[in-house]
Amino acid sequence: MTLVTFGCSTVLVVCFLAWVPGRRTWCTVLGAGTLYGFLLHGFVAQGAKYLGWYDPAWIRRPLGEITVTLVAAAVMTALCTPAVQRVFGWVTHPRMAYALHGREHRFGQNR
Numbered sequence: 001m002t003l004v005t006f007g008c009s010t011v012l013v014v015c016f017l018a019w020v021p022g023r024r025t026w027c028t029v030l031g032a033g034t035l036y037g038f039l040l041h042g043f044v045a046q047g048a049k050y051l052g053w054y055d056p057a058w059i060r061r062p063l064g065e066i067t068v069t070l071v072a073a074a075v076m077t078a079l080c081t082p083a084v085q086r087v088f089g090w091v092t093h094p095r096m097a098y099a100l101h102g103r104e105h106r107f108g109q110n111r
Helices: 002-019 026-032 034-050 062-079 082-092 104-108
Strands: none
Touching: 026 034, 034 062, 034 082
16 A cells, blocks of 8 residues: 555656646746745734634635635735745845854865
8 A cells, every 4th residue: 555655646746747837937936935935824824813813703604714715825925925035035045154154165175
């Protein structure tokens, strides 16, 4: 069964990669920012929880679930935009010069 599962996962990976376009499209920029959406969506979700946005009864009805899904998709798309990448770039790509201070000469030498 494990071998069959690995085989199925390999087929699914190949199918997914077949869908990845070889050229730049509108979603290429968003795809490059998925790390920001992944890391920052928790703050949005916890903020919504703190503000009580999950409490109303209408959210648990079909129309409410569709609304929440559409809002979540819009928020995730917004979190992947280049503007968010510029604002929060210091969090995901910090400058490490302080960590390498005094060690720069080791990395440039041929051994």
